[in-house]
Amino acid sequence: MSSQPKSYLPPQEYLALERKAEFRSEYFKGELYAMTGASREHNLIVGNTLVALHGQLRGRPCEVYASDMRVKVSATGLYTYPDVVVVCGEAKFEDEQVDTLLNPTLIIEVLSKSTERYDRGAKFEQYRTLDSLTDYILIAQDKHLIEHFSHQENKQWLFTIANSLQDSIYIASIECDLVLETVYERIEMEIK
Numbered sequence: 001m002s003s004q005p006k007s008y009l010p011p012q013e014y015l016a017l018e019r020k021a022e023f024r025s026e027y028f029k030g031e032l033y034a035m036t037g038a039s040r041e042h043n044l045i046v047g048n049t050l051v052a053l054h055g056q057l058r059g060r061p062c063e064v065y066a067s068d069m070r071v072k073v074s075a076t077g078l079y080t081y082p083d084v085v086v087v088c089g090e091a092k093f094e095d096e097q098v099d100t101l102l103n104p105t106l107i108i109e110v111l112s113k114s115t116e117r118y119d120r121g122a123k124f125e126q127y128r129t130l131d132s133l134t135d136y137i138l139i140a141q142d143k144h145l146i147e148h149f150s151h152q153e154n155k156q157w158l159f160t161i162a163n164s165l166q167d168s169i170y171i172a173s174i175e176c177d178l179v180l181e182t183v184y185e186r187i188e189m190e191i192k
Helices: 011-020 040-057 116-120 122-127
Strands: 025-028 031-034 062-065 070-073 078-080 084-088 106-110 135-139 146-151 157-162 168-171 176-179
Touching: 011 025, 011 078, 040 062, 040 084, 040 106, 040 176, 078 122, 116 122, 135 168, 146 168, 157 168
Parallel strands: 106 135
Antiparallel strands: 025 031, 025 078, 062 084, 070 078, 084 106, 135 146, 146 157, 168 176
16 A cells, blocks of 8 residues: 655745635645644743844834744745744845745744744754854743853754743844743733
8 A cells, every 4th residue: 555645835836825715734845734723921021022123123223023924935946934033234035925934033932842842952053054143042931041042153043041020131143132920911820
């Protein structure tokens, strides 16, 4: 008995389908991966982070996007939707649709049980191939924790952690602070 081979979906067909789709999907190596809905906490953290960054970047040549901005990792062919994306300087897009960013400066992912392993591992491995990427931030939604990876010379990444509401993460590449108290506003943590 032989199994049915998976059919390969070319990137341009994915984009055509995705632009009409009611629900978003990631794309990698010819396959679609449906994205699940987010929790209340996840949405609040994304919103708080977006507002905090937007306020600090006002009047500067940077743009802040929420989770509907698709990012393409050209080196690997991954199309994905980070929770928050910042691009400084001229934003470059895949085509005239202006919906697939090629040169993010900062990518932020809010962790969930279903995505944490992927966000920390294979996804970050692919993000690291983006020449434009200077910073990658992971934000926990079940505890006060922000992890910041800042690109250094020689393919090294500096790791910084903040885990108290009084802490902040300074993102030197865009000259912004993420204060945990702001990021976690209206989020109640369960005491363990």
